[in-house]
Amino acid sequence: MNDARSATQLSANGPLGLSARSGAWKFAAVVLGxxxxxxxxxxxxxxxxVPVTLQTFAVMLIGALYGWRLGALTVMTWLGQAAVGLPVLAGGNGGWVAFVGPTAGYLVAFPLCAALAGWLAQRGWNGRRPWLAFVNMLLGNLACLIIGAAWLAALIGPQQAIALGVTPFLVGGVLKSALGAVTLKLLEREQDRNRLRGDA
Incomplete structure (x- = not known):
């Protein structure tokens, strides 16, 4: 019964339980994220x-691991670093220009997608249920593509936006979603092992 209650509590606080941690822990998590x-x-x-990167993989993973609030905050912190000119974006780019160019829609979508991943993970769509974790990641990737393409369509038209901003990224989105689900499963397994060692 205690194990079930502990697992439920961890799920409610995010898979890493960061919502229940101190401010120092959360600050460190934001920095690492x-x-x-x-x-x-x-x-x-x-x-x-639009370049192909591992950004969506990292965004979704952080959301799923941190929970929706801290996950979104971490992504927004990173975007804030980019906005002030730090070279944290693809190709070492940074600065406000990135938020009005072709990739702006994708950047705006990132904290929303992290929040979605965290919200679903806290409701069981996480490493304890790998198939649901995969769907979680896939939904986030699709949301990112839709929002990013909507912005891109305003710049180059809907057909070009789909051809250049959606279609080339579909297979990669599926692969990154699968990788994210596997990563969450492995982390959950390691967490269970550590919990068993602590109970021994």
Whole structure:
């Protein structure tokens, strides 16, 4: 009974239980999350008008691990770093120009997608149910593509936006969603092992 209650509490606070941690823990999580997002930006395949990166993978993973509030806050912190000119975006870019260019819609979508991933993860769509975790990640990736393409359509037209801002990223979105689900499963398994060691 206690184990079930503990698992439920962890789920309610996010898979890492960060919502129940101290302010110092949360601050450290935001810093580490921002670093992960920056590193994911540097794994980039240049394309026009939108590059392929691991950003969506990192955004969704942070949301699912941190919970919807802290996940969204972490992504917004990273975007704030970009807005003031730090080289945290794809290709080492930064500055306000990124928020009015072709990728602006995707950037705006990121905190919303992190919040969605966290909200669903806190309701059981997490590593304890890998298929639901996969669907969680996939929904976030699709939401990012839809919002990003809507902005892109205003710049280059709907047909071009779909051809250049959605279609090339569909397979990658599925693969990144699968990788995210596997990562969540492995982290949950390791968490269970640590809990068992602590109970022993």
């Amino acid at each position: 921002s670093l992960l997002l920056t590193l994911s930006s540097y794994v980039s395949v240049p394309m026009i008008p």
